[in-house]
Amino acid sequence: MSVKNVHVVIVLYSLIVGIEPLTVQIQATPSDGILGQTSLQLRCSYTAVAGEIVTGVNIQAKINGQFKNIATFYTPSVPLNATLTTDGNYLSNRVTLTNPTTSSTNSAVIQFSQIACEDETEYFCQVAYAGSSGSTTTSSGVANINVTGNPEQPDSEPSYIPSAGIEEGNNVVFTCTGNVGKPQGKFRWVRYRRNPDGDILQETPYESQTTTAVQMPGNCTFNGTSQLTLKMEQLDNNAIVRCQVVYQDVPQGSLYRQTDGINVYYSVRNVQVTKSPIISAFAEGAGPITLTCTSEGNPVVTKTGYTWYKEFNTSVPLGTGPTYVINNVVVSETDNYICVAQNSFNGQTFNMNNSIHIQIDFATTTMTKTETVFTTPNTSSSKTETVFTTPNTSSTNTGTVFTTPNISSTKTDQECSTMVIPILVALVVVLSVLQLGEIISLYILHKKGIVKFKTGKDNKIYDDVNSRNTEKYVYNSMNIAAEGKNSIETITVQMEATPSDGILGQTSIQLRCSYTTVTGEIVTGVNMQAKINGQFRNIATFFTPEVPLNASLITDGNYLANRVTLINPTTSSTDSAIIQFSQIACEDEKEYMCEVAYASLSGATSASSGVANITVKGYQNKKYNPTVNMQNEHIESLQRNYVKLVKETPTDAVVDHLYQSGILTDELREEI
Structure with missing residues (x-):
């Protein structure tokens, strides 16, 4: 009997006997299929009541909005193999069809071995059967298969623009593309700042960057694109930027690409x-x-x-x-x-x-000086003392010193004369450079016979004074002073800068300290002072012929080195100490004064001049006086870079650079 005749018989039998309801169910296990090699089963199950015979099963899929039969199954009563229909040919080589094994309770099965995008749709099944009431069909509900696609590693390492010559402060745009899976995933960004050895110093994630995606034809996954804009900083030199896939809210550990170390100038x-x-x-x-x-x-x-x-x-x-x-x-x-x-x-x-x-x-050392001091022609004593030849330097000197050759004096004079040197030594240790000069001047006057150190009132002078005019005058002056008949006048000191205006660069200018003494006064040294940081400080020391030392700059005056010549006074009574400038610098614009150390009948002291000024000018008469103050950071930048700018860069280039850098405003630029 042919298959067709079998179907006719079944239908006739169903009409004669009568049909009762049949229960049908369709189920996808699991309901989510992953693209590629995946095991998924679509099962149509049915249960018949007594007297009902299932003759066939159709499984249908919704294609282009309509349910269409994709596979037909048969029970043992119809000995035919299950087959794909024309509309189900897209399943070829990807599924296995299994017929029901009984006519009463069983299932028709589509076993998937590979999932494709088109498998994501709705399915139901229809069962044909015959019963006492006749032949009819019953349908199941709808089952769904959802197809998911795993994401993949980004297509390539992130590209960035600009790709070379990146400077601190540049905005750099990074771009990443690739398969972000199905359902649609996204990209996250991470910046890793590193030290020169490649050790990570700082990790900064960027989670909120937008990922735009397009579903790929023939591949139901999504192709995503994301961009990140970073403003480059110094610490970004040698940094790497990573693009990583996030799928179903989970960062995918190995699915990333990253740049090489970025070079930031x-x-x-x-x-x-x-x-x-x-x-x-x-x-x-x-x-x-x-x-x-x-x-x-x-x-x-x-x-x-x-x-x-x-x-x-x-x-x-x-x-x-x-x-x-x-x-x-x-x-x-x-x-x-x-x-x-x-x-x-x-x-x-x-x-x-x-x-x-x-x-x-100067190297500070002390040396021993041995002297033999003769207080009278027939007596002598030896002693050891420390003698400083100049501040912070020393020398060794052994000699014989006579207090007043060929002159004898009273017992009081002898005692006081032998006390001079020890007193001076003790004072040297504790007094300043200026006081040392005063003591030296007293010592010189003492040796010349001009000053006699005494412990009591001066006696009527001296029948045995020798014939030198200086000594005769001095002794007479001392007698007059002792009797209260002589008043001591004050030395006059004057400070002058010639000319008072110095031009930056190679300029000749002279700073002169002039003094005029009165009778009986002897100058021993001159200090020139400059006002530095609001205080007058010694910058140079000069000596008269009585103290055979060269004029010298001291620590606070070292800024003048190689730019000035120092000239000592040539006499002890009326002369000048001179600083001769050969080159003027900005720091020379100061107030100056001088102090003259001298000795007289009333002792050692000093006198100061008034103040002289040196004004330093540039090559233009007009000084730049900005009306808008620069910010501190810009002032510091100018100061730090001044040397190189002045040395190597034309003025107009400097101004343009400062303007383009935002240091100069339009008004300042025009003013300059």
């Missing part, structure tokens, strides 16, 4: 200068002093990018390289040493400087 900064050995002051003649300069910057400062200057003359470099060695450790090398560090990128050059003060003092 930034100008030189954090210039530091150190010295070795590390001591506050160096003694003249000590071993070499090594100065070391370090900095930060990208590109790093090269060996030739470091230049050294002394503050007193920034127009002449001392040398290049990260270290500078002071081999000639002498007092005149005392100064502020400036290191200028420079780097360049993208056609621009940047520099920054810092300085360190190197203090070199």
